Amino acid sequence: MSVKILIIDDEYTIVDGLSSFPWEEYGCEVVGTSQNGQEGLELLEILNPDLVFTDIRMPKMDGLTFAAEAKKSNPHLRIVFLTGYDSFEYVQEAIRVGGSDYLLKPMNFRKLDELVRRLCEEIRKENEVQSYYRDLQKTFEAELPYIRTKLISDLLQGRIGTSAELNERIRAVGVQIEKYVCIAITRENAHSGEENNWMEQLAFLNIGEEIFGEFSSEVLGEYDDLNLKFGFVLLFPQDMSSMDCMRRSVEASEKLKTVAEKLIRYKLCIGISDVETAAEDISKAYREACTACSQSIYLGENTIVQYRDLDAVTSRNISISEGKKQRLFMKIYSGQLVEVCEELAKIFQVEESDLAACKYMALDLLVSCLQYPFLCRVKCEIQEREYDYSFLQNGIKVISNAKTIDEIVQYLSKGFSLLATQNNKDTEDRYQHIVNDMISYVGTHYMENLTLDMLADYFHMSRTYVSRLLKRYTNQSFLKILVDVRMEKACQMIMEDQYKVYEIAQKVGYNDFSYFIQAFKKKFGVTPNEYRQTGYHSLKNDNPTSR
Secondary structure, eight states, rough: OOOOEEEEEEHHHHHHHHTOOHHHHHHGEEEEEEHHHHHHHHHHHOOOSSEEEEEEOOOOOOOHHHHHHHHOOTTTEEEEEEEEEOHHHHHHHHHTTTTTTEESOOOOOOHHHHHHHHHHHHHHHHHHHHHHHHHHHHHHHHHHHHHHHHHHHHHHOOOOOOHHHHHHHHHHHTTTSSEEEEEEEEETTTTTSOOOHHHHHHHHHHHHHHHHHHHEEEEEEEEETTTTTEEEEEOOOTTTTOOOHHHHHHHHHHHHHHHHHHHOOEEEEEEOOOOOGGGGGHHHHHHHHHHHHHHHHHHHSSSSEEEEOHHHHHHHHOOOOOOHHHHHHHHHHTOOHHHHHHHHHTTOSSSSGGGHHHHHHHHHHHHHHHHHHHHSSSSSSHHHSOOOOOGGTTTTHHHHOSSSHHHHHHHHHHHHHEEEEEEEEEHHHHHHHHHHHHHHHHHHHHSSSOOHHHHHHHHTOOHHHHHHHHHHHSSSOHHHHHHHHHHHHHHHHHHHHHHHHHHHHHHTOOOOOOHHHHHHHHSSSOOOHHHHHHHHGGGGGGGGGGG
């Protein structure tokens, strides 16, 4: 695509001269000319140029005023000022209003050539970036329904890690969460083994979103095929009272129950959470709705149960979302000791009166953690590695007899940390093996023009990562290791006395003979010839790689 040029000057000779410049050789095209800044502003809207050449002093509107106005509508516009006044004040003002550069009249075409090449390159790079982001925006918009669905699922299942990430994802899909109610719905006999029709599920999800949408400002919905539940989040404005939010949620559920039975012959069990305001509590509210829904199943007959109506024992039920479980297990099986303990502390940050519920939650975590590697059906290290679970064998007894929540947390922290340490040890062993391979590679390629980049390419890692591994496991830099290996090989050749010193320098990778002499003397305190003459065997003890 050509770079579009606009020329503004009240001198015909300047306009004609610039118009005659071989713009096509630079991939440019003059799309318009004008005699003053006012006309130039009008042409900007029509022609949308990339680069403007404008005189500073012109009638009606000067170049500086034009530039200031033009930058308001197009901050990316490049502007080059033309002036016959080599005045620092003008240059200062030109820079202040966003000028890219300036040219003195009469123009120096060599400088014009350099300027045009530089600015055109900047414009093309910027256009490429803008084009990339436009394509990215189109892709995002096309994928928005999927992104929205994924967000809803992660919100309900508690799979979003931080508040910052949560807020960013909510903003990205254009959802505003101020006040909400979660509703969990399942069919009667959904778990009877009867085959579920996905078309009916999709139809019900659409019906639910349509009906709930009549009673709320917006609806978020998903089908949880693992638990055979439909989850909905009804959003309400901040200024609506909690009583009205709950009333609308119940009325919407009543209508949905009637319509679903009539249209697709669904008899529903419906659970409704309390009214909440914090987006990060959606998974908690959804668990409330699921708890109420499970009670609805016991009652049968197309019932609706509100979480607030459950008795005190049920309402104190403590549970952990699948998302939090997965995060914890991921940290355990990747050897993140500190993060494991921090995650457990967050999970069990509850009142002592919830001790009984915490015991059930701890047992659930214990069993789920033991199952985690066996649920992986992909051939990988987590599946193949052997774990020592003996420290968890007394888990049921210890947890059941615990007198405080802190005892439960301490036991789980100790047990899970031991498991994480096993994984961490395997990771450390694997990294040490990689570093040993790197040192071995240096030992067989030292005579080449070996660089850190070459080593990184061979091991398919970044140079930064390779450098960090070497520093951590050898406490030496790549260059230090390479020099030590070369010096050891040089010492061996010197003592064998088969080659001249300059030949040895080449054989150990030094094309610059004088540099080899300097490196050798820096390492051993003597030159290669002095080393050969004195038989300075003890000097080799200074070389860590020979120990």
